[in-house]
Amino acid sequence: MKLNDGFLNSMHEAIALLRTRGPVEATEAIQRALRGDSSGVTAGAAAQEAVTVPRVGKPATASATSVARESGVDVEERSHFDTLSYANAAGRRQYRLYVPASAAGEPRPLIVMLHGCTQDADDFAAGTRMNVLAERHGCLVAYPVQPQQANPSRCWNWFKPGDQQRERGEPSLIAGITREIITTHDVDPARVYIAGMSAGGAMAAIMIDEYPELYAAAGVHSGLPARCAHDLPSALAAMKGAEPSGRMSRNVSAGAARRPMIVFHGDADRTVHVTNAARILRGFETKAHHDCEKRGQRVASRACSVMRLTTGDDVEAELWTIHGASHAWAGGDARGTYTDPAGPDASAEMLRFFLDHPRST
Template sequence: MAGSAVAAGPAGHWDIGLYGNLFGAREYQVWVPAGYDDTQPLPLLLVLHGCVTGPNLMGEASGFNDVADTEGFIVVYPRQNVTSNPARCWNWQLPINQARDSGEPSLLAGIVEKVKAAYSVDPHRVYVTGISAGGAMTSIMLGCYSDVFAAGAIHSGGMFKGATTISGSAYALLAGSIYSPDSNGRLAWQCSGSPSPRPLPVLVFHGSADLTVNPVNGQQAVRQFLQTNDLADDGMDNDSVKYVPTSTYHGQVPGGRAYTVDTYAYGGRTLVQHYVVQGMGHAWSGSQSGLPFTDPKGPDATLITWLFLKDYQR
């Protein structure tokens, strides 16, 4: 019976929840991984979908649930309300959603806390990722809740406070933010109450041919989080963390796309990593799902994201 010992414990499954506070309410879905045992605390990954999608499609496009079953972590997918945004985009460009304990960030942080209370979660290993509008919201969650998240990954998104109006967000998507990544790096550090020291390891993923979110937004996110980390290491803006890669790697997916990886290390640890996938548009890289906004020819962003995040503890 070669396969008899493979699937110990229950299969992975969806649970559905609802969280609300003064700023409204949001549904969310939890992927409880195969073999879940409530005596064993597991890492938690918050995944923020892009526009015109939701938890099920985001789960299918990314394949995070399969990785969770293998690696053993809980995945949480909040759902944006159509009443809050007709296209179901997270409203990352509104000032109410760019602060701690306010707007959508307060709802997302509340969902995380509710899931931590309901399941066996390792509070030192809570992570966040998202794509597009969800990627921009990931920057906000990292900046404003650096005491909650140990690390994060921004896919085809932008930096913290890349825009502060609807019209400004349209410009940022087209041509990059008008704001200084260095100034916004300080704002992100201050959003959690200027804690020190509290590093924020970040992975940034972007396609070089992204016509929806200009790739310069990825570059700005890298620089912004390097500035945030420069402040986080000793409370001073002294360029201790430099905007110069400590290493650059050129990769090639067999039969697929070329990509470059710039790594920014400090104190022997990777703080920021920047993947640029050549010729890829606005898409989740490496997804074999065939869904819109996915690209099967890029490197496997899902596995790369998890392997990056899992190394860090808060």
Template sequence: MLKALQAFFSLALCPLFGSPSASSDCSFETREMFKEGEYGGKSYKLYVPSTYDKEKASPLLVMLHGCTQCATDFAIGTEMNMLAEEHNFLVLYPEQDAKSNPNKCWNWFEPLHQARGRGEPAAIAGMIEEIKEAYTIDNHKVFIAGMSAGGAMSIIMAAAYPEVFSGLGVGAGLEYKGATSVFDALNVMNNGGPNPFEQGYLAYKEMGERARVIPTIVFHGTSDTTVAPINGEQVVSQWIVTNDLVERHNAGWICHGVNETIKGKVRNGKEYTHDLYRNKRGESIVEKYTVLNMGHAWSGGNDNGSFTDSEGPHASKIMWDFFIRENRKNGYSNQKSS
């Protein structure tokens, strides 16, 4: 009965996310573009840049697609493979399947998939370990980002496996455990989730003894009618709280107010505001781009992919620069490199 209700709920979201056939073409030939694999009942695609050298440790970025999307569509829309080729990092694209969710959404709203060692988080973590075994990966530079349902799942991954990740990027996502059933997920998408201060504590609690500061960057459009803008605000607040709880051990508390706001405009494109939240050492731990008049989209993406807005600031480039900058400056990762 529950499976039937889940299927009904997921299909009910189709008008919001767009039908798979209309929004996402996953029929591209991908053998030359990707290496393919499977772990934990989930398939994945891996982009390895032509500059990869097994004698040198390379960064790894995990990209989680949104509903109705697939790895190829997401790669094209975000242009992340082009960036990987330029900066020599690998990109892992886990894929959701229609059997697990009819709309191919990551099940971010189900308790089974909101914690370490089980469900979809365990499968994604297993994929990462498999890639680390096959390639020379710099454990100091493993990052994760996602769009919409993938953004929500990327947040879960960062909380459940903080020792794995050195940075988090969220596009049109939702806070940690924003919903805990298929019934309240739609309400959260429209109206926002629980108190982000409480969710921030829950994320910190999920981290446990592995707790690490996770530099986080968020993108959200002011005209998003699928995942309301309040959710982007809550993601920021949640991660400020989570990182603040970790930072207390380093006497570097994060200010809960915006330290700096930069206004900008893409040439021939959209206006945006860039908010920076810093700790007492002046380090930017959480950042947010609010894109004026952007709907449910990956900002600055390629129009050949689904759910993109080419007129926004280029989220992929900005995220990567943020990851590398904070990784070098803050030195929060305590892992050993391969």
């Protein structure tokens, strides 16, 4: 085959897609090239998407993206989305790590993203578009992967007592991955955050509760409170909206207000009942309540409301209730599973909240 410019461009596209969207999209790009079809998204276009998303929260601290655009350098080609692994006494977990081209050479924020059941790192990255936002703001993003050997549906085991405690089970693995990245990359330890969807959201609630010295804030989407269940039957009851009782209820209340949290939940969620969202934020008191504001990132077609909360120690939280939304990541990309493109942009709002809440102590 003669390697014309179109074919070479398609190969560059495949490389960019492999790093930013996953192997499925990269394979499709290669197949288009072999057919001589150049109608797909080019690598340059993918890079342009990565550097032109609207700003949220604090602006990026470096001008690497603007320099790249002016010089014609593909930003995504200089970024990395690598597969790594971490092991300790609790086992081994792979994780994907996105290292942006922007803001190199100075301490950067780190966001640890925990996928939901049946998902994996590439699926979650595509659906949340967090890598695109991370490129804009110079953040690293880690995606620990729950294998099928640990749970048949690849759920994080948030309902098992052995996976709910500091330095044991899955929390120790997630914390170990976080510490490894802080050690091996130039990460600002005051700007390390954790977020998750569904089972991953429930595990994120456990992580912020058990490791307040490691994570500055947490984001929980369609998740559940820490330690609201102790086995599969109690997990199913909690997902249906049953109130935790006894020891579990006291634990949830006792640890809920340690760090800032932002919580999203659809009020038509039939997988995890919306009452869990408010339970995550027990210990916070309502400070303000209003309808969602359109911030300009995306025009959301779903109505939603926001409660801004605080504690006596001025720890802040936000609760976003999305009206008519099911069990899906609000404002997500349809290329990922369990996404709702019609919703407000949860990823942008989480990142805005995170960057506004560095760890002070």
